[in-house]
Amino acid sequence: MAVFLRNTGNGVCVRLTKVWNRAICRTDLIVCHQRHTYSSSPQIQSQLKTTAKKVSIPTRNLGQPTPYTHPHLMKYGDVTPGIGAAEFVQRRTKLMSEIGKLSASEKGKKHIVVVPSHPKMYMTDEIPYPFRQSTDFLYLCGFQEPDSILILESLPDRHLPAHKATLLVPKRDAHRELWDGPRSGTQGATDFIGVDVAYENGGLAEFLEQLSQHNNIVLWYDFLKPTHPEFHNKIMKQLILPVRNAGNAIKTLEETLHRMRVIKSPAEQELMRQSASIASHAFINVMKFSTPLINESDIYARIDYECRIHGAEFLAYPPVVAGGNRANILHYVNNNQIVKPDELILMDAGCEYHGYASDITRTWPVSGKFTPPQRTLYEVVLDVQMKCLEMCSLPNITLDQIYNSMLKMLGCHLQDLGILSRQLDEMDTLKHASKYCPHHVGHYLGMDTHDTPRVPRSVNLQPGMVITVEPGVYIPLSDTNAPSEYRGIGIRIEDDVLITKDGTAEILTSQCPKQVKDIENLFSGTMFPW
Structure with a gap:
């Protein structure tokens, strides 16, 4: 095992650990939030210090460029070219901080943020248009595959901006990857994107139903401008209707995100x-x-x-x-x-x-x-x-x-x-x-x-x-x-x-x-x- 430090130049220090065994060579990064932070708020800085997360660079093709597959475009620490893992954490944390400010009078609420990706669009049967990711989704997590969804949840007994980030992504499928190219899968999403947990998107309906069981929910979702029609139907049925029927609040996210972006x-x-x-x-x-x-x-x-x-x-x-x-x-x-x-x-x-x-x-x-x-x-x-x-x-x-x-x-x-x-x-x-x-x-x-x-x-x-x-x-x-x-x-x-x-x-x-x-x-x- 070899360990060395590297400054990526974007205010992110990384510790690179190369691990060799019979099966793999994996490069792991410890992302340390040191400078050029997205906000000077002490509350946000405190949250960032407690969410430094181990980010791995899988040594295989994912559904998007990585420093391993595209070293000519990206440096270690990047999730997308030029944007480091720390910045994506800062963006999500900043969003939850803004939600906390907007909800200062609402104590004891569980805040749930739902941000879907774009689907793949087809010009004719099996002939896709070039894919372009939903901007708000890309801004918050950097994940570039279609048919995915980011969910941020406030944590019990902790103040905002503390939160949990979950990503639901397409299942790895050898047949589809033969036609469409590699997929990151749940392991690639957690290792590279740096969210807390990832699940396959086939379980979206069940996951949303579980979310709807919480009490005192404030749901943040842009239901007036859905980016993914299929996911939107599930969100409406499994989450919005139960939340609304329970008398809980549903708020749109777009204005808050645009003020950040x-x-x-x-x-x-x-x-x-x-x-x-x-x-x-x-x-x-x-x-x-x-x-x-x-x-x-x-x-x-x-x-x-x-x-x-x-x-x-x-x-x-x-x-x-x-x-x-x-x-x-x-x-x-x-x-x-x-x-x-x-x-x-x-x-x-x-x-x-x-x-x-x-x-x-x-x-x-x-x-x-x-x-x-x-x-x-x-x-x-x-x-x-x-x-x-x-x-x-x-x-x-x-x-x-x-x-x-x-x-x-x-x-x-x-x-x-x-x-x-x-x-x-x-x-x-x-x-x-x-x-x-x-x-x-x-x-x-x-x-x-x-x-x-x-x-x-x-x-x-x-x-x-x-x-x-x-x-x-x-x-x-x-x-x-x-x-x-x-x-x-x-x-x-x-x-x-x-x-x-x-x-x-x-x-x-x-x-x-x-x-x-x-x-x-x-x-x-x-x-x-x-």
Whole structure:
């Protein structure tokens, strides 16, 4: 047996113990929670110190990457690439602490949290869609297999956030694994994921029925937005109905989880930097690749290729690749037309890197040179966007306030260009400006592209939040109120912004060119000549 210590660099110290016998070589990790904790609450820190758990790295393929099978992606201590076992414990503990705060007036209650995974979805008989895990489930445990369910229970005679974490997972099945790939099974789930106990999901109904027998239950489950229809039916029958009939409370979880998820940990911030960097460089190569008369589908294929070849798992959402007047269709995803030599291309795309999304929009002339009307409108949008980015560093600022300022600035610019009348009062100017930019200035970004929608855009921006800033101007060919030279032009410029711990804005996508001269130099070969 060999024992040595290793610092993983994420604030997690691990003790690696290699054990050899006739049958196995297993690497065990003792996860010690030392620094970069998710909360400074003494109550949470106390709980973390008492829940340091032995986490094993099985020396076989599981249903997801591990440091043993994917050492090029993960280091020891990771449950998902870049996120250590300690952080998942901290997230679950933080959730139970928040539940404790929300239930401070309810003494003697047993709190049960139920978070299902996604099921596997099929496009036709036996042909599955690529699997993407339920975000809240993945955030809390890191388990990447379908048809699983996480259950957190408060403990008798102990105060929250003390809890027990149970995972129900698919049974190991040699026949199904032949077709679908390895499964972790209950042993793999407890060893690698680090929950307290795991069971096979075939026993879900019985397990839920046992939970329903407890007295004074408060059940936390998002019954209005079920992620797994089959499990939802069992939860309704075996747990919700008995709990409700006994007069116990049933509460939704989404808002509490979104308030947690909107603040990114240092590890999450680094993953988002990487996601933004990959997408930024992909945009550069796609811009250089585009030429007059190119098909939008070629650009779609190239952005997908560039993101994947540089480490992203896949695109974060179906991209918008819109030439000319099609840029005025905000969610244009057909991406199958020819781009004429005098047209702009608006591309809205991003990648997902180890579970974290980027989201960029750039607009450029396929010829490599803006026409005078295109350049005029582009510089309007760029000016507004730069000023909105500066506002992100202001104290006590919200996305809604930045949005209102965006409309005011756009309204003034559109009046200067003769697109809006100068006779309009302030309210009418805002109203008409919103017709030329009918979407918000931005949204939260994270594990989902439109992340944490239950967090209002009226809350102050806080350190750890990541947002998009994406003003646009859209003037369809059919708009006879606009001067003819601007008709058929749609422009949007979007960057991803991290609010840092000192309250300033870090532009995660700053490597992606957006100044007129930089874009035109890109085509001439004087910028990024590779």
